[in-house]
Structure formats: structure tokens, C-alpha cells
Amino acid sequence: MASLSPQRLRELREQANLVRQGIIRSLLSAGSGHSAGSLDMADIFTALYGHILHHDPKHPEMPDRDRLLLSCGHIAPVRYSAMAYAGYFPVDELLTLRKFGTRLQGHPERTRMAALETTSGPLGEGLAQGTGMALAAKADQQSWRVYVVTSDAEHQCGLHWEAVMTAAKFKLDNLMCIIDRNFIQIDGSTEDVMPLEPLAGKYRSFNWNVAECDGNDIGAFIETVERAKTVTGKPTVIIANTVPGKGISYMEGDYTWHGKPPNKEQADAALRELEAEREKILAHV
């Protein structure tokens, strides 16, 4: 894919800002849900839907689409918001998050919306399913790719490592695992609860191609993905270093925002902050 023009990068940064606003609005409307991880993955989901994925919001089941799996289903608000702003469904529908009868279940369910690709929430299961999909694509000589977004803490699940081993065995270079490396989980820092480091070293020893980048820098992330796509014979993991709660100053870096939504006052403050940031982006600052 062609490299990003400064103009396109600005558009994506504005889009990520809107995606964050959608996250705040939907979480406020829901009254429950996961703020920190949703916000810190807004840049990556915007980059995926806006630049990286081969997809068509009007034809979500297009056979040769790239598959995007969200393994850590609890950050569904970022996926829903990114999908809405990418044209999959009306932005207003975000306000139905977690409400009775909604397609936007608290954790994603494919049977309610095919574009979600999987049903997720129970942690550690996304890469395993992505491995199966990537294996099927190879077996059928298909060119589509599989991207699996994972949390760092779900690397504490045994099944995830069964998948890491399997993907290497089958040399699935059409499979990419993206880690939201924000160092937090419900009970605190990942390195206190159950240390993951050296994370890159673990993947290298499992025969994966390993890349790292700033997960809140859209340009850097896209460049890292494009470079990884040229690697053959190995699956790739991108350790995307993110700031939990990114974009909302009072949430940034605070693990207590892992699993709770903002109240009305906090949401208003967050939206004001995001709107001010958006004006800066539009002013080319």
C-alpha cells in the first residue's frame, strides 16, 4: 500500500478523535463498560478500518475481505465506534451499546453482526480462532489476511500460547497479532499481577516475527504493519505500546479506568477535551 500523505494522516487522526468521542458517548449511554482499553486502541482501530484492511462496510461478508478479530471483547466500544465511523452502521446506534435488543452487545456476538467475525469476551481465544482462519486461507490459496487484536493481560491465558505455537508451526505469514500493550488489567499492573516481560522475547522464542511501535501513533503503526506484511514464513506480532485511557487526561495511565464508564460530568469533560484536540488537528497544529 502507498505511504500515507500528511493530509490523509490528518484525516485519520481526526477520525480517531471522533472514534474516541463515540466511545465516550456510548459508554455514558450504557452506564457500564470498559473505558481505558477502548480509548487507547482508537488510533489502531481507525488505522485498520481507514487504511490497512481490505474491506467494504456495504458488503461485510465479502469473501476476500481481511478478517479483523477482537480477542479482548471487553473493548468492544472501540470496535463499534470505529465501525460506525467507517460506515458499517449509523453513528447514533452507538448509543444502544449494552441495551436490551441491541446488536452492540456488551461483548461482541458475530451472530448479531457478521462483520464482527467472532464472538469474543472470554479471554485468550481470539488468536486461536484467527489461526484457524489463516490456516483455511492458506489451504484454499486465498490472499486475505487475518488481524487479531489482543490485550496484554490475556497473554496470561494458556490457550493463547497454544495458538502462538500452532501459528508458528503452520508458518502463517498471513496472520498478525496486535497487542494492546497498556500494562494494565483489572487488578492493577500486568507486571504485578502476572509479569509478561520479556514479551517480545517470548514471541521470538516461539519463532514469530516481532515488531514494536507506539500504538497511539497512527503513522508509526501503519508503517509497522506494512513492513510486517513483507515477512514470509512466520506470523507477526506487533507489540503496540499504548497509554491506557489515551486522549482523556484524567484517565490516562490509571488502571482503575479499566472496567468502568465515565459519569455525565466526566463524559462532558472528556468530550470538551476531545473537541479541543480535534480543533487542533483540523488547524494542522
Add this chain to the structure above:
Amino acid sequence: MSDTSVLEGEAHSMHLVDYRDAASLKQVPTRNGFGEGLIEAGTRNANVIAICADLAESTRMEGFKKAHPSQYFEIGVAEQMLVAMAGGLAAAGKIPWIASYAMFNPGRSWEQVRTIMALNETNVKIAGAHAGVSVGPDGATHQAIEDIAIMRVIPHMMVVVPCDSVQTKKATLALSEKFGPAYLRFARDKSAIVTTDQTPFEIGKAQTFRDGGDVAIVACGILVYNALIAADELAREDGIECRVINNHTIKPMDAPAILTAARECGAVVTVEEHQKHAGMGSRVAEILVQEHPVPMEFIGVDDTFGQSGDPVELIEFYGMGTKSIKEAARRAYARKPR
């Protein structure tokens, strides 16, 4: 005492072998039928694939591996991966059969089964091998006797327990062609073949293998043979004529057939190589208690674990032999209102 032959009534259309002639019976493990059915399914449809968690020989996937090497994947001892990866392959149009011992899949992988196969409605088929205490010498750790319970409770899941190796082959082919998550349960040890190639098989359709109007014995799996033998002995010894139903599909269960049997016989005995709790018999009871309660007895493992031993010895010890079935039928018969 009347003489009811298998050649009379509905049972006649089942084309069973003459199971009364013990010497002529073929003894083949039900897992062999799975192996044969899987090879044929893979020939009929190249999208049928097989994934094994390091038990190709004993789950009988070995033949498929040889016949269809490009449709076969080995992933090692990783049962959660077995389910989750199959979910991904199914999402891309494959029809994966995944095999391990029932104790480990779905025993170890239950949450993946629920989320990835059932809630997500994927076309994955579990082959649960070495189910029941008839696994024998391996002992309690390897004897799945809770698997029917944990599978039948899951929405969308089909649960099938065929009665012999011939029927297991048919079930494997039928499930391969029917979209949806499914669990096929079979056993390790040799067991009597009572059906023939002509015996019909349809998922969700219970079969009357022996006619009789005094007590209905509703059985599944390899114990269907024990039920047939018990019924014949009861007819000779007590003049009690038992209808024997091969209730191979536990989910979706053939409720009309169960209700008809209860109405016409007035008493029911269920027979399964599984815990009495929450198994096939419990499902029969759930159906009957709502619409037509009758005296009922349960044959199965009574809230305990298995142990090492010879398969036949274990079946007897845990109360699933013909003697126990006859006693249960006598109790059920005696409890019928006069």
C-alpha cells in the same frame, strides 16, 4: 409369558442382526465406525477436515490422515486450541471434525465449546472418544461420564450417542452433512454390532429396536445391546415385555417417541453409560414429567467416579449390566398403577 420377536411390529423395519445369537455377533469398537465414516465424509466433501490432539490412532483419525493428508492437521496436546482453531476454520467454510478423549474435549475445553462452537453457531463437530467407564484400565481420570450433561445443556448443540460401530459410521456421515455444532460420543472397547447397513438412521429420530408394551427401556450407546438382552431375559423369566428404544440423539431428543413409549408402556427405564445425574435419562424425565409422568428408573453411574478394571467388569460393578437393567425394569413395572 408371550413370545415377542424382533421380527414383529415397528422393530421389524429396523433390520437388526439376530442379536440373540451371541456366537454370531460381531464385536467392534464404536470408534472404528467413526474412523470409517470420517474417511468417507472427507471423500464426499473436501471441506471436511480433521484435527487431532495427539490421539490419531486411538480416536481412529489415523485412517483419515492417510486417506486425506491435505485435509488433516495435528496440533499436539492442546484441547482448547482444538476447539478454537476449528472455530476459525469453520468460519472460513471448513467442516472440522476434532478429536480427543471425551474427558479432555469437551471436558477440558467446555468454555470454548460453549462460546466458539455454540454461541457463535459454528459448524464444528466434536468426536468424543473413550467415553464411559468401559475405557477400562486407564481408570477414572480418562473415563468421561459427565460429558452428556455438559453438552446437552448448551443451546444449539446436537448430541449423538450411537449404539454400535455401524451406526457410528452413519452418524458421522449424517453430522458431516448437517450444519451446526455437534457432539458425537463413542467408546473404546469392542461392543456388539446390532444394526446393519439397512438399519435407518436419522439425527433426532429415536428407534424402536424391540416391541413390547409393559415397560419402555430407553437406551443409548453400547448399552443398547445390554437393554435388548435384558428385555429378552425378562420376557422369558417374568413374562414382562419391554419395548427397547435406541435413543441415539440426546439433543434434539425425539420427544414424541419418548411420550408415545411412556403412554403405551406406562413405565420407563433409561440406560446410559454416564452419570445418572443430568444425562440422557434426565432429559427423558424432563420431557415426561411435564406431559406424561410415569414410574421411571435410571440405569447409569450413581454419583461416583470410575476406576481401573476390565470394561465388562466395570459395567457390571457400576450397575449397568443386564442384571441391573432387569431389576430396574421389574421395579418400574411393579410401580405401575393397577
